[in-house]
Amino acid sequence: MAARTGKEFLERLSQSRPTVHIQGETLTGGIQEHPAFRNVVQTYAELYDLQHSDEHKDVLTYASPTSGEPVGTSFLTPRTPDDLVKRRKSFKVWADHSNGMLGRTGDYMNSSLMALASAADWFAQADPAFGENIRRYYEKAREEDLLCTHTLIPPQVNRAVAGTQQAGGKLAARIVKEDDNGVVIRGARMLATIAPFADEMLVFPSTVLRGTPEDKPYSYAFAIPNDTPGLRYIAREPLDYDRPRHDHPLASRFEESDCVVVFDDVHVPFERCFALGDAELCNGFYSQTASVVHMTHQVVTRTTAKTEYILGLVTLLTEAIGIEQFQHVQEDIAEIITTLETLRAFLRAAEADAEINEYGVLTPAWAPLNAARNLYPKLYQRFPQILRKLGASGLMATPTELDITGPAAVDIEAYLQSATLTGAERVKLFRLVWDTCISAFSSRQALYEYYFFGDPVRMAGAYVKSYDREPYKAKVQGFLDQHSLDQHSLERS
Numbered sequence: 506m507a508a509r510t511g512k513e514f515l516e517r518l519s520q521s522r523p524t525v526h527i528q529g530e531t532l533t534g535g536i537q538e539h540p541a542f543r544n545v546v547q548t549y550a551e552l553y554d555l556q557h558s559d560e561h562k563d564v565l566t567y568a569s570p571t572s573g574e575p576v577g578t579s580f581l582t583p584r585t586p587d588d589l590v591k592r593r594k595s596f597k598v599w600a601d602h603s604n605g606m607l608g609r610t611g612d613y614m615n616s617s618l619m620a621l622a623s624a625a626d627w628f629a630q631a632d633p634a635f636g637e638n639i640r641r642y643y644e645k646a647r648e649e650d651l652l653c654t655h656t657l658i659p660p661q662v663n664r665a666v667a668g669t670q671q672a673g674g675k676l677a678a679r680i681v682k683e684d685d686n687g688v689v690i691r692g693a694r695m696l697a698t699i700a701p702f703a704d705e706m707l708v709f710p711s712t713v714l715r716g717t718p719e720d721k722p723y724s725y726a727f728a729i730p731n732d733t734p735g736l737r738y739i740a741r742e743p744l745d746y747d748r749p750r751h752d753h754p755l756a757s758r759f760e761e762s763d764c765v766v767v768f769d770d771v772h773v774p775f776e777r778c779f780a781l782g783d784a785e786l787c788n789g790f791y792s793q794t795a796s797v798v799h800m801t802h803q804v805v806t807r808t809t810a811k812t813e814y815i816l817g818l819v820t821l822l823t824e825a826i827g828i829e830q831f832q833h834v835q836e837d838i839a840e841i842i843t844t845l846e847t848l849r850a851f852l853r854a855a856e857a858d859a860e861i862n863e864y865g866v867l868t869p870a871w872a873p874l875n876a877a878r879n880l881y882p883k884l885y886q887r888f889p890q891i892l893r894k895l896g897a898s899g900l901m902a903t904p905t906e907l908d909i910t911g912p913a914a915v916d917i918e919a920y921l922q923s924a925t926l927t928g929a930e931r932v933k934l935f936r937l938v939w940d941t942c943i944s945a946f947s948s949r950q951a952l953y954e955y956y957f958f959g960d961p962v963r964m965a966g967a968y969v970k971s972y973d974r975e976p977y978k979a980k981v982q983g984f985l986d987q988h989s990l991d992q993h994s995l996e997r998s
């Protein structure tokens with residue numbers, strides 16, 4: 506099989522039987538018909554269709570090294586600068602389709618799998634079978650164009666103790682048994698976005714394990730089908746209220762469900778395991794394989810698309826109500842422009858300074874991408890704030906589509922017109938601004954940008970620890986020493 510179409514994506518989903526608890530209901534399939542999921546599932550189908558559109562197929566696909574068929578570009582192992590550019594362009598096409606609102610499009614985890622598989626020798630250190638497993642799994646995901654979700658962190662019960670110590674070690678997902686052909690997992694993981702409609706669940710390491718014997722049952726990496734027996738998802742309340750596109754322009758298309766993941770004695774066959782019982786290997790999972798670098802390349806491309814959208818939106822808003830000329834408004838717009846140009850510069854630097862790593866993969870420079878991923882969680886929080894400040898009461902003068910075509914139509918035309926728009930046009934624009942900065946959907950977006958890559962506070966800690974500041978320390982020390990030398994010479998003269 507090759508890069509999927511939307512129809513093929515939906516066909517596979519219709520065969521899948523994941524167990525999803527949602528609002529008191531238990532689903533065992535039928536995801537694409539359920540009101541909470543059907544709209545976002547359609548949007549994902551559109552992404553797969555783009556892979557076959559005349560406009561985008563050359564960027565979104567490449568020839569599979571095994572079948573020769575077109576497969577998704579996010580699976581491409583970059584060897585040349587052109588490969589990296591092609592990867593970034595493909596990320597951008599998909600990100601633009603949702604204005605960067607879909608965080609978990611397939612290219613996010615595909616990028617991780619590509620890097621992990623290229624570092625198969627690293628997995629093989631523990632056991633050659635693990636190297637073979639990750640390579641084979643990547644090829645399967647590429648050839649079947651699988652959509653993967655992932656889950657990393659233990660449940661948030663008591664962060665004062667390690668995940669391994671929650672409820673006496675009986676809470677976080679762990680290996681409870683090993684049999685002739687695999688392991689059995691029991692417990693929970695905190696979250697997995699898009700879990701109800703993904704094909705596969707990647708259960709990867711995240712929190713730093715200490716490498717003590719107690720960590721052993723918590724040290725693993727594996728992939729299982731989404732409807733594996735014993736695997737259950739508890740979905741949060743959906744933010745897509747199944748309202749018309751006009752009224753909820755973002756939530757009605759881009760609402761990615763977040764679910765708690767429960768493992769009720771889930772059997773994982775050995776051929777689906779990439780690491781088992783090896784805390785040290787688990788701790789190096791992302792950094793030693795460059796997986797985090799390729800994921801961040803995708804993330805920064807997506808957040809660039811999102812920032813472009815915010816800039817376009819704020820411009821339409823300020824023009825509509827004639828506030829462009831005020832200086833504080835310009836200051837806010839300048840802040841968005843600065844963020845956009847900063848992200849673009851980071852991407853460009855990361856690609857320009859890319860180097861071939863030990864596994865022969867052309868890897869973007871980590872320093873600019875790392876800076877971007879530390880900055881954006883905070884920078885994004887300003888965007889809804891700015892939109893709320895500039896939209897003001899206009900964000901409350903937002904009747905629905907039925908009002909625009911109903912008895913209030915004449916009043917809306919008369920009183921809700923703007924400097925550049927008719928009443929109906931203005932309401933349509935302001936509903937979009939509302940869904941970007943006020944709705945429940947927008948709050949979840951802000952939370953997502955803040956946390957999805959990890960806690961910014963702990964990320965900052967890791968950033969400081971890993972950044973080589975010695976040359977700068979030496980530089981300033983040299984300057985201080987120069988003072989003393991100058992002083993001595995003065996005293997002597």
Ligand SMILES: Cc1cc2nc3c(=O)[nH]c(=O)nc-3n(C[C@H](O)[C@H](O)[C@H](O)COP(=O)(O)OP(=O)(O)OC[C@H]3O[C@@H](n4cnc5c(N)ncnc54)[C@H](O)[C@@H]3O)c2cc1C
Nearest residue numbers: 655656657658661664696697698952953956957959960962
């Ligand atoms: C919308 C959304 C989608 C997500 N999707 C996924 C997903 O698909 N897959 C997945 O695996 N994860 C997902 N996550 C989870 C994400 O990885 C975590 O939110 C992130 O790692 C932070 O962990 P936490 O939420 O458990 O926060 P906690 O660790 O519970 O932190 C809560 C607060 O306490 C502070 N704190 C806690 N412990 C410490 C400490 N040791 N040192 C300093 N401060 C501390 C934090 O700074 C923070 O302010 C998602 C999160 C969100 C919000």
